Amino acid sequence: MAVKIGVISLGCVKNRVDTEEMLAELQGDFEFVQDMQDADIMLINTCAFINDAKEESINTILEAEQQKKFGKLKGIIVTGCLPERYRERLKQMVPRVDAFLGTAAYKDIRKAIEAVVAGGSFSSYPDQTIDETFSKRVLTTVPPTAYVKIAEGCDNRCSYCVIPDIRGKYQSRKPEYILEEIASLARDGYSEIILIAQDTTGYGKDLEEDIDLAKLLDRAAQIPGVKWLRVLYSYPNGITDELLEVMCRHDNIVKYLDIPIQHTDDEILQKMHRRNTWKLTEEVVNKIRNASDDFIIRSTVIVGFPGEKRENVIHLYQTLKKYQFDRLGVFSYSQEEGTPAAEMxxxxxxxxxxxxxDSVLNTQSSISLDRNQARVDKVYDVLVEGFDEHSGLYYGRSYAEAPDVDGKIFIKTQEPLETGRYYPVKITMAYSYDCIGELER
Structure with a gap:
């Protein structure tokens, strides 16, 4: 009888891609179960970016330990950022865990399971060397959306961030493998391809060949079957004229930029060890707005950073009101041990x-409402993602909404719609985060 594996993937979409690669390593010999109560072995891919993520990861592991103690669960395997960051310390905290794999060890997942099934333990923390080949994956996203990782690691060394310590230095995948993966996904019906990395605009800087994000996008946009090509996690310094020109030239590269600015006050940006002043970011935002009125800008900011004073927060309010980002994520500073900011x-x-x-979110709520209301009476291609039983409406996304982090468009129609298909929808009503529209005939 096949060993039953339960899988829990926590954290960001980059973690999800790692999970998908591990699932591919296990194809054919194991049975995957949705109900964790049925699992013989539980695989937990963890996040350790901030305190809330660590707490969620630890709680998930503790729940698995309880299931192992009182249920049928025979083994627990913990992978990803938490064991990479804490190693021996984590082993002491969760003694019932049987195997630990670091962030570069996903290819050892089969060895880990075999060791656990045999009643043993297993640990693997290889050096952070990116897989140069086109890795097979078992997609866990709902078609036609798929993520493609173009690089691993980070060189930015922001003072609050542990990612360089967990994920290592910046390493770009070779373009031929990225393009091969996109083409394979497109052939399988995945028409929304989302490129991800810790910093997508750094792509190619470590490769010998003449390649960067703009050139990669230019080539990817020509792959048949790709309707939406989306880029997330872009550092402000990397938004070049060439990149914007390529995005405007290809209709299937969505005019959506996710640019974490983290703050607008230079005093705080300097303490954060960000490589840009607000003036530079201001120039980038203006350049994007001038390139096309259709660009959607999403950003994130951190409040409560050490030494942040009221005047710094007021500067943030005023700047957000002036520049009117379409989407904004707001995070409270998390004091992460081992980072320079933790000692400030x-x-x-x-x-x-x-x-x-909460104050910044309230400010952004009114901005997002204004931005969404400007979309009323306009028609968008909407990718239908499901049906909401509570409202009785289908819902989906246009190019202006990224999965998971942005709002939805709810669709009024008497016709049955097919999940995973694109439909023309006219926006009729707008709220701060969601919109309502009607199927355009």
Whole structure:
């Protein structure tokens, strides 16, 4: 009888791609189960980016340990960022876990399972060397959307961030393997391809050949079957004229840029060890707006950073109101051990951080409402993702909404719609994060 494997993937979409690659390594010899109560072995791919993510990962592991103690679960395998970051310390915290794999060890997943099935233990923490080949994956996203990782690691060394320590230096995948993967996905019916990395605009800087994100997009856009080519996680410094020209030239490269600015006050940006001043970012935002009125800009900011004063937050409010980002994620600063920011003076208490976060979110809510209301009476291609039983409406996304992080478009129609297909929808009503539209005939 085949060993039954339960899989839980936590954290970002980059983690999800790692999980999909591990699933591909296990194809053919194991049975995957949806109900964790039925699993013989549980595989938990963890996140350790901020405290909330670590807490979620630890709680998930502890629940699995309880299931192992009192249920049928025979083994627990923990992979990803948490074991990579804490190693021996984590082993002591969760003694019932049987195997630990670091962020570069996904190809060892079969060895780990075989060891656990045999009653043993297993650990693997290889050096952070990117897989140069086109890796097979078992897609866990709903068609026709798929993520493609173009690079691993990060060189930016922001003072609050542990990613370079967990994921290593920046390493780009070779373009031929990325393009082969996109072509394979497109042949299988995946028409929305989302390129991801810790910093997508850094792509190619470590490769000998003349390649960067703009050139990669130019080639990827010519692959048959790709309707939406989307890019996430772009550093402001990397938004070049060439990149914008390529995005505007190809209709299937969506005019959507995800640019984490983290703050707008130079005093805080300097403490964050960000490589850009606000003036530089300001120039980038203006350049994007001038390139096309259709561009959607999403960003993220951190509030409550050590030493952040009221005037720094006021500067953030004022700048957000001036530049009117379409989408904004707001995070309270997380004090991560081992980072320079964790040792800085002027740490801010959690209650004040949450107050600042809520205040910025309220500011952005009115901005997002204005931006969405400007879409009323316009027609968009909408990718239908499902049916909402509560409202009785289908819902989906246009090019202006990325999966998971942005709002939805709810569709009024008497016709049955097919999940995974694109339909023309006219926006009739707008809220801060979601819109309502009607099927355009």
């Amino acid at each position: 003076d002027g740490q801010i208490d959690d209650e004040e951080k949450e107050f600042r976060r």
